[in-house]
Amino acid sequence: MSLNLGTVTIRQPNRTTISASDFRPKPNISLSEINDVSTAGVEDGEFLAFDSANNRYEFKTATAVIEKVDGGQF
Numbered sequence: 001m002s003l004n005l006g007t008v009t010i011r012q013p014n015r016t017t018i019s020a021s022d023f024r025p026k027p028n029i030s031l032s033e034i035n036d037v038s039t040a041g042v043e044d045g046e047f048l049a050f051d052s053a054n055n056r057y058e059f060k061t062a063t064a065v066i067e068k069v070d071g072g073q074f
Contacts, residue, residue, distance in 0.1 A: 032039045036056040037048070046059040 031037045031048075034057075038054075038056055038058045042059045043061070046061050048057050049060045050056075051058045
C-alpha cells in the first residue's frame, strides 16, 4: 500500500518558505499506512530502526550487555 500525501515545491531556494498547492495533510496517520515501515510482529518495548538490507523501517528489540562498570561506589 502506498500513501500519497501530495508534493512540495520550493519556489525560492534562498528562502525558507515552502509552498505546496496540492499538499493534503492527513492527521493521525498510522505507521502501518506508510509503505516503508513494517509493523509485522510488533511487541512492547521495541523501537523503530532502518534496515538497509530491506530498505525499510522495522521494529527491533533493544539488547545491551554491560561488560564492565568502572568507577563509583556501589
